[in-house]
Amino acid sequence: MEGPAFQCLPPWVKAKLSPKAIECIQKVHDWVENECIPAEEVMKEQLKKDRWQTPPLMGELRRKAKARGLFNLFLPHHFKESPGLTNLEYSCCAEIMGRCYWAAQTMNCHAPETGNIELLAKYCNEEQKKKWLQPLLDGTASSGYSMTEPEVASSDPTQIACRMERDGRDYVLNGRKIFGSSLSNKDLTFYILMACSDPENPNKWARHSMVIVPVNTPGITHVRNLDIMGYDMAPEGHAECVYTNVRLPAENIILEEGRAFEIAQGRLGPGRIHHCMRLIGQCERAYELALIRSIDPRKRPRGKLIGEFDSNIERIAQMRLEIDSSRLVVLNAADTMDISGNKAGKYVIAQSKILVPSMAARVIDECMQLYGGLGLTQETLLPEMWTYARFVRLADGPDAAHRYQVGRAELQAAPVFREQHQRYQDKRNELAKKHRLQSGRALL
Template identity: 40%
Template sequence: MDFEQSAKSRDYTKRVRQFIKEHIAPIEKQHWDEIHEQRHGGDWKSWRIPDHVEKLKAMAKAQGLWNLFLPDPELGAGLSVLDYAPIAEETGRSLMAPEIFNCNAPDTGNMEVLWKYGNAAQKEQWLKPLLAGEIRSVFFMTEPDVASSDATNMRATAIIEGDEIVLNGKKWWSSGVGDPRCKIGIFMALTPNEQLGRHSQHSMVLVPMDTPGVSIERMLPVFGDYDEPHGHGEVHFKNVRLPLGNVIAGPGRGFEIAQGRLGPGRIHHCMRCLGAAEQGLDLAIARGMARTAFGKPLLNLGGNRERIADARIAIDQARLLTLYAAWKIDKVGPLQAMTEISAIKVVAPNVLQSVTDMAMQIHGGAGMSRDTPLSGFFAQARSLRLADGPDEVHKGVIARIELAKRGYSK
């Protein structure tokens, strides 16, 4: 196996790194108060997009640093999952960089779904403006009334009635639904069919956000932070009627699509985690060497040097595991790389959480404030230990595969 970056990937990585350093990092620091402190709380209707975000997006697009995640050479950069991984890591160093390059979740996953499974009309109406960065999107999957760690528990329904499909149910932790540019959602729900197996009972449906019956009930804070203007909402669907043509790939294919969506997406999440962990380590070292206590630099006190070494080891181990998963996806596809994908989904957020916690401790009270991105990184890490499946589910997948290798079916 070979994890070496191609020349094209190295070039993009270098340019992304330079763009973040020259354009994003100064803006992020300069506008920290605007981004994080001028809050409107859960009143998402008053949220707005800062002017500098669209300006930076235009600059990135003009430089060809756009849709780098998409392997299609005409619509994206044409990079493999492995070649995109180091670029995702660079963007993870900044809380706002992924959006600037149009490489932010959940839009990346939704664009991949439309690119891979959408028909011509769906691509024209929704994929095209998403690729252009003109609109944003949301993915409706998790539900408040069931244990969503088991996706077959879904109660939301998508029932075919003639040439229409009717949606009913509740979804929450719908990330991005608070963004005023959010115009389209992908709704995953139960479409019962007794003639098919348990993994052919669900559909994915394109839902324009202005459709009658779609109601944003509230925004959900993460550790008291509403993450505006992105937001994580609870959304109710009451007799939402849509043309049958809004179903992606056809009824009953929801789980198939979900697996195709989540494989590469988990690589993106994990590499961004490692970029954030690297940034946290940088901040910890800088703080630890700049501050003194009891006549010594902080890093020379209380075993802090060992903590730095532990962080370096953990990040490098997680990176190698993630690159291996990316390599395997490229070689054999997501379904044949389930162990590796689940493994990194457990490892990378936990590494970020551990490294960020260490960096926050070295920063003292400043580490919990908004003077650094550390509290944002910590919230990201803790959230990702639940998002796209909790740690326990992924460990269960790994264990099931290991047992099956040895002839145990249960």
């Protein structure tokens, strides 16, 4: 564990890695460094030819990665379909994958596939697994996750309004969705969609259900594609779709009616950690570009290298501190999930989701600044990296919503502190009396 694949890992993490994980991290590192990063330009060029078809190079790399045993590494070890890594071990792989934006996809470890696969593995019956999960694991199908709607505040999913009604042996969907993968993507096979099946239920957490919607089902209209900060995000993309009397067989429901929130919770925890670790990988890559620019002999404002200015030396130190401390937070979240389960890890997962995307956007922005004007152009990957960091601040729920939850949970501890401080005060009064001092003043 002396090589570059492990150099960013703290000793407590290294101590927990199994021999299998050590081998896997090394293989992922070699794959990303030798097969993905050098192919970035070719991938871009192929995509220019057909924006909505997965580039042939991606197919080629996926086949090769699968043959090398680098497929589906994310699935936690308690699933029978899992290759056997813990969340902590996989997080180390995810950071390396993050060094190239699309490397995770070559290993079938990309969003929203990872969350969808985990959801299907956890909540589907055997029949459904055969039909929907297996093709995703094999890499022969591709899925989207469709929850968000334009007409409600989707950060509060109890408001999701797309209607789902039982009609004989079918369910019928009516509503409007945005985001999720675009129907323009020729490889998209199905959505996992959240809809409201029981709007009158007094328990607002039991009103919604999750269903599997094949994209070729009649009644789905593709309204438009959405750009993210000017990028079309092809070939996956994001779209607005209208569902008009979309009929699905009743067996497409996941688990049963009213259990969407239970399912959504199971889906989101690990996915958030994966995004965060990949963003840390992106930060490392951006940081390397900033370092290279800092010693570029052609760039000497006022006769000095960019990295010779005290202010830039401090900036570099600050970036290092922010990346390293964020990594500790996410690895701690992954370890907590391994030791105590996803539910117990809720708080540390939220910590990661709040901290990492803003940290990454800040660090990448600083790297763009050090790089000068070209840092904001297609000459570097920095604008795409920044866009990724910026969108993760919103995707899977805005950070404000997570802060609100963390803050509310923290406030529940206030009465305990109040009692504790009362005990301090009682003790102070007692001591003041003993030492004949004036008592009764509260020292908070």
